[in-house]
Amino acid sequence: MVRNRNLLPLSLALAIFALLFASCSAGNSDNASTTATSTVTPPPTQTLKLVPRPQKILDLMKARGEQDEAKPILKIVSPAKDAVINGSTVEVKLNLSGDLKGYMPHKDPATGKGNHIHVILDNQPYEAYYELGQPFELRNVVAGKHTLRVFPSRPWHESYKNDGAFQMATFTVKGGGDASKPTTTNNGQTVANNNSATNQPAPREGKDVSASTAGDVDPSKPLLTYSRPKGEYKGEDADPIMIDFWLNGTKLKGDGGEYRVRYIIDDDDAKYIDKWEPIWLSGWINGKHTVRLELLDKDGKPVENGGYNTTSREITVVK
Ligand SMILES: [Cu+2]
Numbered sequence: 001m002v003r004n005r006n007l008l009p010l011s012l013a014l015a016i017f018a019l020l021f022a023s024c025s026a027g028n029s030d031n032a033s034t035t036a037t038s039t040v041t042p043p044p045t046q047t048l049k050l051v052p053r054p055q056k057i058l059d060l061m062k063a064r065g066e067q068d069e070a071k072p073i074l075k076i077v078s079p080a081k082d083a084v085i086n087g088s089t090v091e092v093k094l095n096l097s098g099d100l101k102g103y104m105p106h107k108d109p110a111t112g113k114g115n116h117i118h119v120i121l122d123n124q125p126y127e128a129y130y131e132l133g134q135p136f137e138l139r140n141v142v143a144g145k146h147t148l149r150v151f152p153s154r155p156w157h158e159s160y161k162n163d164g165a166f167q168m169a170t171f172t173v174k175g176g177g178d179a180s181k182p183t184t185t186n187n188g189q190t191v192a193n194n195n196s197a198t199n200q201p202a203p204r205e206g207k208d209v210s211a212s213t214a215g216d217v218d219p220s221k222p223l224l225t226y227s228r229p230k231g232e233y234k235g236e237d238a239d240p241i242m243i244d245f246w247l248n249g250t251k252l253k254g255d256g257g258e259y260r261v262r263y264i265i266d267d268d269d270a271k272y273i274d275k276w277e278p279i280w281l282s283g284w285i286n287g288k289h290t291v292r293l294e295l296l297d298k299d300g301k302p303v304e305n306g307g308y309n310t311t312s313r314e315i316t317v318v319k
Contacts, residue, residue, distance in 0.1 A: 044285055046265075046266070046268075046283060046284060046285045046289075047283050048265060048268070048281045048282065048283045048284065049281065049282050049283050050279060050280070050281060050282075051240050051280050051281070051282045052280070053278075053280060054240060054280060056236075057156055057158075060155065060156060064102075065101075065102065066101040066102060067101055067102050067103045067115075067154075068154070069101055070098070070099060070100050070101040070102070070103040070160065071098050071099040071160075071162040071163075071164070071165075072096055072097075072098045072099075072100055072103055072152045072160050072162070072164075072165055073096070073097045073098030073164040073165065074094055074095070074096055074117065074150055074151060074152055074164070074165055074166070074167050075094065075095040075096075075097070075167055076092070076093075076094060076148060076150060076167045076168075076169045077093040077094060077095050078091055078092065078093040078135065079091075079092070079148065079169060079171035080169075080171075081169050081170070081171075082170060082171065082172070083171040083172070084171070084172045084173075084174055085141075085171060085172070085173050085174065086174050086175055087173075087174075087175050087176075088139065088140050088141050088142075088173065088175060088176050088177035088178075089137055089138070089139050089140075089141070089206075090137070090138040090141050090146075090171070090173065091135035091136070091137055091138075092119060092129070092135055092136040092137070092138060092148065092150070093135045094117060094129075094132055094136075094150060094167075096117075096132055096152070098162075098164060098165075103115060103152070103160075105117055105129065105130050105131065105132055105152070106130055106131065107130040107131070113155045114130060114155050115130075115152070115153070115154060115155060116128040116129055116130045116152075116153055116155075117129040117130075117132070117136075117150055117151070117152055117153065118150065118151055118152075118153045118157075118159065118227055119136055119138075119148070119149075119150050120148070120149040120150070120225065121138055121141070121146060121147070121148060121209050121212065122146055122147055122212035122213060122214055122215065123147075123212065123215060123226075123307065123308050123311060124209060124210055124212055125230050125231070125313060126227060126230065127207045127209075128153075129150075129205055130205060131205060134204055134205070135204060136204070136205050136206055136207075137204050137205070137206030137207070138206065138207060138209050139177070139206055139207065139208045139209065140177030140178060140181050140208045140209055141173050141176060141177050141209055142173065142176045142177050142178075142179045142211045142212070142213070143173050143174060143175060143176030143177075144172065144173060144176065144213040144214070145170060145171075145172050145213060145214040146170065146171055146172070146173060146212075146213060146214045147168060147169070147170050147214040147215065147217055147306075148168065148169045148170075148171065149166070149167070149168045149225055149246075150166070150167050150168075151165050151166045151167070151225075151227075151246055152165055153227075156242070157227070157228050157230075157242065157244065158228075158242065158244055158278050159227055159244055159245075159246055161246070161247075161276060161277075166225070166246050166248060168217070168219055168223075168248075170214060170217075177209075177211075179211035180211075181208070214306070215305070215306025215307040215308045216306045216307075217305055217306035217308055218305055218306070219248070219249075220249065221249055221303075221305045222247075222248065222249040222250035222259065222295060222303050222305065222309070223246075223247070223248040223249055223295075223305050223308060223309065224245055224246075224247055224261065224293060224294070224295035224303075224308070224309045224311075225245055225246035225247075225248070225308070226245055226293050226311035226313065227244045227245050227246060228242050228243060228244040228245075228278075229241050229242065229243060229291055229313070229315045230313060230315065231315060231316070232315070232316045232317075232318060233284070233315060233316070233317050233318070234318045234319075235318075235319065238284055238317045238318065238319050239282050239283070239284060239319070240280035240281055240282040240284075241280065241281055241282075241284055241315075241317075242278045242279070242280050243263060243273070243278060243279050243280075243281065243291065243293070244278040245261065245276075245293055247261075247276050247295075250295070250303075251276075252273070252274050252275055252276050253274040254274035254275035255274075255275055255276055258297070258298035259295060259296060259297060259298065259303070260272050260273070260274055260295075260296045260300070261273040261274075261293060261294065261295060261296070262293070262294045262295075262296050263291065263292065263293050263294075264290075264291075264292040264294075265281070265289060265290070265291055265292075266289055266290055284317045284319075285317065286317055286318060286319055287316070287317060288314055288315070288316050288317075289314070289315050289316075289317060290312055290313070290314050290315075291312070291313050291314075291315060292310070292311070292312040292313075293310070293311050294309060294310045294311075295309040295310075
């Protein structure tokens with residue numbers, strides 16, 4: 001009896017304490033209940049780390065000689081500025097000049113790699129264009145106004161960033177393609193040209209594009225063009241992965257300007273790029289990831305320009 005009497009206040013105090021603690025922790029965190037009941041192993045978390053330019057790319061640069069110091073000038077010959085195109089196939093013709101130092105787009109049949117042009121319709125992912133001798137066909141382009149952006153790229157998809165390398169044009173398609181037609185990924189190797197019944201010499205490079213229309217882009221305003229990453233990354237290509245973009249009409253903080261590029265991977269905290277150059281991130285885990293790039297002004301606010309200055313892309317990592 002005596003012992004019980006002594007223990008009673010203690011157990012009461014413990015009970016009250018437990019009650020208080022439970023209500024506190026429940027109020028503290030939204031996922032307190034899931035934490036308490038979950039017994040499964042949490043999914044692996046991804047911690048990305050900024051790493052220097054990979055050695056394998058440094059080796060490629062060395063092997064290319066002077067090419068990396070080239071100052072390619074790219075001009076859109078077709079579609080002509082503000083052209084009106086009848087039908088759903090748009091032929092893109094480009095003229096490459098400038099101080100090329102041996103730079104020439106071409107796909108090496110052995111490796112499937114080589115210098116190429118990034119061709120961007122509206123704000124879709126870029127398409128790679130290798131052989132400038134014949135036009136690149138954008139197929140199934142829907143009716144309406146469109147924007148085309150092009151710039152030269154290296155075999156590892158890093159863009160040339162000199163003046164004149166980037167070109168943009170707007171054009172309008174009348175008639176146009178079927179918006180409900182699914183995008184195909186056969187990158188022009190086997191698709192027949194349905195515009196012509198006569199004999200075509202060889203299948204052209206091209207792409208059945210997704211339905212999209214131009215943003216209301218003002219070429220005189222700052223413009224961020226998302227380039228990489230894109231698509232699927234396998235094996236050693238998945239570590240590290242490069243982020244690369246084109247920038248018009250502004251300078252970043254680290255280059256003497258006031259703007260910043262913000263990037264957000266999946267649900268991670270925002271990070272910033274303050275110099276206009278590619279970055280490489282290491283530590284990707286298998287699966288789908290979203291990469292979001294945004295141009296911010298000096299007050300940290302997104303810069304509006306036709307909706308193109310904020311772009312989110314999904315990529316897939318398969319190690
Ligand atoms: Cu590329």
